[in-house]
Each structure stands twice: as structure tokens, then as C-alpha cells.
């Protein structure tokens with residue numbers, strides 16, 4: 001039977017008269033990375049703060065590894081790691097001293113071996129004896145993640161983890177988080193405003209609006225179920241010959257000299273380019289429509305129109 005490491009069940013929260021979280025429910029599958037998306041003020045941070053038990057819900061429950069944060073709070077939150085606000089790292093201490101400090105603070109029994117393990121996981125071994133004030137922002141982010149992983153949580157929640165990182169920092173963090181999910185089976189919930197980043201990082205995205213889940217969007221092909229069709233644009237010459245080849249791959253047409261090809265798999269793009277090149281076609285560029293961006297705007301704007 002499939003188990004869900006995190007289940008959010010009909011959460012409600014009001015601040016004064018403002019009902020900001022309305023019957024919010026969703027569940028996360030093990031080892032998958034979920035984006036948590038929504039416009040400013042839609043309730044992402046409030047939901048996350050309830051999940052990690054920083055604030056209480058008015059009604060509803062959160063189950064972490066099947067344990068309720070209401071009735072088994074300690075057990076439940078022992079399975080969760082989170083960076084909600086900036087982690088309080090100590091700049092004048094080394095990375096290793098920071099980890100040792102947080103290991104002592106942790107309620108679980110964090111061994112020296114575990115400290116070494118998380119250091120290797122976030123690839124900070126070489127920097128462990130440097131003072132944290134000399135770390136780059138990306139290194140600080142990774143040290144923050146190492147701290148949140150010390151007690152071996154099965155669910156990791158990150159609020160805007162790529163904020164302020166440069167492109168290399170973003171790519172390194174993405175690779176690392178994907179390894180954590182695929183190799184260690186950690187389940188991730190990542191809030192971000194960067195739709196492109198969520199699209200390449202996550203398996204799925206939970207889209208919320210005004211405190212309610214409006215949809216869950218899949219970014220990958222799920223067990224044989226095709227994703228919604230994506231539109232690949234290809235610039236190649238000679239264009240007629242290229243079109244004839246591409247027509248064997250799916251619906252293909254030409255608009256203003258650019259070929260549009262319908263595909264269901266992101267991974268088919270390199271195969272198609274290779275087929276064109278080996279048949280003597282010169283390929284000048286390819287791009288594809290950002291599905292998540294389309295879904296996000298249609299989901300979040302649709303409601304605004306119907307509400308008005």
C-alpha cells in the first residue's frame with residue numbers, strides 16, 4: 001500500500017476576520033519533489049508554518065509519516081526538516097562547529113557519523129573547517145539544509161530556497177535536491193516564485209490561490225500517462241526537408257518560418273535534434289512552451305475573473 005509521508009487534511013486558519021487558509025488538503029508521495037506555488041499572500045508560508053507546527057491550525061490536521069501533529073506532535077515533527085526563515089547559522093564558527101552545535105540542540109541522538117554523512121550529502125566536506133562568514137550564499141544554503149537533515153527527516157520543506165542564488169548556485173542546489181529525493185527517498189515541498197525553476201526541479205506542483213488548492217500539476221510523465229501536449233519550436237534549414245522528417249514524430253506545422261511540433265515528452269527533444277542533424281539538416285535552435293507557466297496563470301487568473 002502506498003504511504004504518504006505528508007498529508008495535509010482540511011486545514012483552516014483565520015487571522016482576525018481574514019480566513020486565509022480554507023479547507024486546505026493535499027498529500028505528498030515518497031521520494032517526489034513538489035513545488036508549492038501561489039500568488040503573494042495566497043497562504044504558502046502560513047500553510048508551511050502550520051505543517052512544521054510553528055503556529056496552530058483552527059481546524060484540520062497534518063499527518064507526518066501517519067502521525068498527527070495534534071496528538072503525536074513530537075513524533076510527527078521528528079520526521080520533518082525545514083528551512084522556513086533564514087537558518088540561524090553562526091558566522092564566527094566553522095561549518096563543522098555549526099553542525100555540532102545544532103546536533104547538540106537536536107532532540108534526536110545525532111552521531112558524529114551522521115554529521116559526516118550530511119556534510120558529504122551537501123558536498124561541503126572541503127569547507128567544513130572554514131568559518132561560515134566566509135561561505136558563499138549557496139554554501140550557506142547547503143549548510144542550512146545539512147542542519148535541517150541532521151535528525152534524518154523523511155520530509156524536507158524549503159521556503160524559497162533559491163532566493164538570492166546565482167545560476168551556478170541554483171543548478172548545484174537543484175542537482176543536490178534531486179539526488180536527495182531519488183537516492184535517499186526524501187520527500188520535498190519547495191515553495192518558490194520561480195516557475196521555471198520549479199518546472200525543472202520538481203515532479204509536481206501544488207498550485208494554491210486565496211488559501212485553497214486549485215490544482216496539482218504534473219511536470220513529468222507519470223506511469224505511462226502522457227503529460228499534456230507540449231509545443232516544441234524548431235528553427236532548421238532547409239525547412240521543408242526538416243518538416244518532412246519531423247512530421248514522422250508528431251503533428252508538425254510551420255509558422256513564420258519556424259516549425260512547431262507537438263510532443264508529449266521533454267526527453268524526445270534531443271532525439272529529434274539528433275535525427276535532424278544526422279539527416280543533414282542544420283538546426284539553429286529549439287525551445288518549448290513553458291507548460292507550468294501556462295497552467296499557473298490559467299489556474300490563478302481564472303478564479304480572479306470568476307470571483308469578480
Ligand SMILES: Nc1ncnc2c1ncn2[C@@H]1O[C@H](COP(=O)(O)OP(=O)(O)OP(=O)(O)O)[C@@H](O)[C@H]1O
Nearest residue numbers: 015016018020038039040041042043044045046047
Ligand atoms: N500573523 C499574521 N497576522 C495576520 N495576517 C497574517 C499573518 N500571517 C499571514 N497573514 C496573512 O495571511 C495571508 C497569507 O499570507 P502568507 O504569508 O501565508 O502568503 P504567501 O503565499 O506565503 O505569500 P508570499 O508569496 O508573499 O510569501 C496574507 O493575506 C497575509 O497578510
